[in-house]
Amino acid sequence: MIRELGEGARMPPERELAERLGVSRGALRDRLRLLEGFCVLSRRQGSGTYVRRLAPEGLEFALDLALSASHLSIESLHSVRVALERQAAREAARRAVAALRPPAVQYKICSTFDSSPAHGSIGAVIAARHREGPARRAVPVLGRAAGACSRGGDRTPGAVWPGRGVHHGRRRQGRAPGGMSGAAPTGTVEGMMFPDLQGKVALVTGGSGGIGRETVRVLAAQGMRVAVNGRDPAAIEATVNEVPEGRAIGVAADTTDQAAVESMREQVERRLGPVDVLAVFAGGGTGRPQPIDQTSAEDWHATVDANLTSTFLVIRTFLPSMRERGQGSIITMSSLAARTPTPASVAYTAAKAGVIALTKQLAYELGPAGVRVNNVAPSTIMTERLERRMPPEFAERVLAEHPLGRLGRPLDVANVTAFLASDASSWLTGLTIDVAGGKWMP
Template structure:
């Protein structure tokens, strides 16, 4: 058995949305480490450039592209700039997401706020899938990884917009896998559990963390690299017969803010 190509991403190009920090940054770095050209896409261009610069200084190939995923013009430009720079697109990590964290009381949230969550979390992912699919078909290789959440299957208070948007991502991923599969394009989703990111740090207290760990067999919270490892699997040839799946990376347990 020749295992040398299982995780070989040389000659492949990956777009990572929200790639400047946190889970997105870890995804950019691990894909670059295994040979992919990486487009660090983020609405914070300065931070994206820092991440891209770090990849290049470590021997990788990367560019940064300014992108607000709720702007269709920005999404079209992201794909165009990627092809212009690297000539192809083989991997898409739809990492951008927003909302949640107990801030969505149905007594307070407006319909516009609810819609904004879906614009960012669902509609932008669907549109980018549509935009990159022709490029992946031309390349003869395609892997799209959509970032879901444990919130897609858990129940918690004041999180209905975020949670339902993430549940929509799960089902969208499974259905698009049927649409794009004949063109050798795979779609999978990853549902992180509680992962140490800047966003989690704004709501995490020692008491909440202790409660979360009581429900987590591997008794620690996740790190960004834990999620990036699953992204690497789905992006790589090792998973060439894996599509339409949702995998939860959560230490074997369940973590919610109201524990």
Template sequence: MRLADKVAIVTGTGQGIGRAVLRRFVKEGARVVAVEWSREAGEASIEGLPEQQVHLICADAHSQSTVDDAVQQALTRFGGLHVLVNNAVRYTERNVVDCTDEDWAATIDSALGSTFRFCRAAIPHMLRHSGGSIVNLASINHLVANPGLAAYTAAKGGVAALSKQIAIEYGTQGIRCNAVSPAFIATERTMQGVTERDMRLNRECYPVGRVGEPDDVANAVLFLASDEASFITGVDLAVDGGLTSLAASAVLSTRIRGWWGRPPIVLPDA
């Protein structure tokens, strides 16, 4: 029960990583205010969880009124606020030239703006209760970029930088802040349109031999949120199966794959 007697806010709990974090936190004893814009997805995510440990807010996480409501519910329903996990994001898939001002503003506000507003609202209450832990979901996309995600990549880089800023500004007052940067995680959203051929190629890129699952990220978030990580702050933890440590040549070169002990890659038919 690594989060016994802890009160947490987790955003974007309707599916994937957010849902896995929510359910893991409850299992570890936390009382959680769950924020999810879709009522259907939000209610599905809390099904079977003890009612006394979860309060669901169905609203957009980027809205200041949602931020204020979530913090207030944590304080009035559960008596405090010790952990904040910023996971919610909505984004557009555009390259730099095709990304409109509206695309840019919406993605930056959803990913970075929401994270900032939740941190700004939570920190004063954490300070009154001898500190807390903030875990912000960034992405390896700010370390190794993919085409067509201009605003998303910039926003997630901002989340990682903001996490460091919070860590150094409030560390002496008992607040830790870290980022988690997942690679490809198999969720309802990311698996849309993905073929078995895509998955075979994906697995070749990961030294651990598989893509990530939501629980892989939830485990990392749990550790950073818990007192077990009391001497860890300001880090950007890549939960990526070794992807960002791997040279592309190790995937494609027959010679290097031989050193690695892997057979030559055989591309399946399209």
């Protein structure tokens, strides 16, 4: 039946399936859990059970493996789970390190299995996903050697949680010129791993620079295939070349042009397949002070089109395939300027506030279709461009407005984006997350 349905298809309801197979619903659930454990099926809360999108040979292998394991005792299955998870955690750490620019992050593998037989899923092929007992974790060790492994306590299943220079302490940032807190060393990637993102397809608009560029790197490190959108072909190519070969493609397009966005969708779906995660980060305009009496109608329309209209066009164009498959995560980009009055441009503030309102409305409309829509609203983020332009004395003044004592980094926003893209946020929609270092506390 699974072979007949094909990848991405939704399984029939349990009652109907049990009747067709001539088994009890209890026995059916045991079989479904087994198939889920071997990555043949994926259960989505409130949406149903689906056949995973795997390569044909991958699906055949997983089915054969699950059928072979169906005759094993629970003790034998537990042994299989432990062996698979040990290998899977090492593989997840190896892939994460391979996806980073040097200097690479050093990983430790921590074995924290419980000893009792497990009745949930067997270890997934890619990373630990069991339901009972603490999960095995691959812990990135940042800075100096970190001594012990991950801190105790249960965590989100399947996540790889970050270590720190001193595990239980706060890792201090270096001081950049002018006395402001500097960013992490170039090439290090901090954050947790979300195994459910492995093999999925993402599109990042505005992905050729700044926050978008870092988001491409983080999603590629999760094992995703990423389409990088921007307007500058050279910048797009540079971003694509920063991730492992085969993980990213470049698609140049003006996201304020409906025809260009439609052409981008055709290219992405032809080369990578339907988009699972849509990070709509393309924008424009200025956060610099520009009061209304100094804002021309042309400035207004250009800024609103670049930030709000482009978000609307991209989502509307890519939405049909998400609706059809009953799944998808959309992340939009707003700004602290939309949350509280600032000296920013009036057009920019209004456009970003519109993005938040659009996000909430779409979350309400698309929730029943299994599509989640959330928003990130950064405060001052030290992109390379801003770092070149911001005078040190102004940076010190802005820094003092953030209780956490440093300015934001593109990585801060990229890590939140990966969380919102993953199943770890499966019950979050319509949310705006202020990546603002405590400057805005609603």
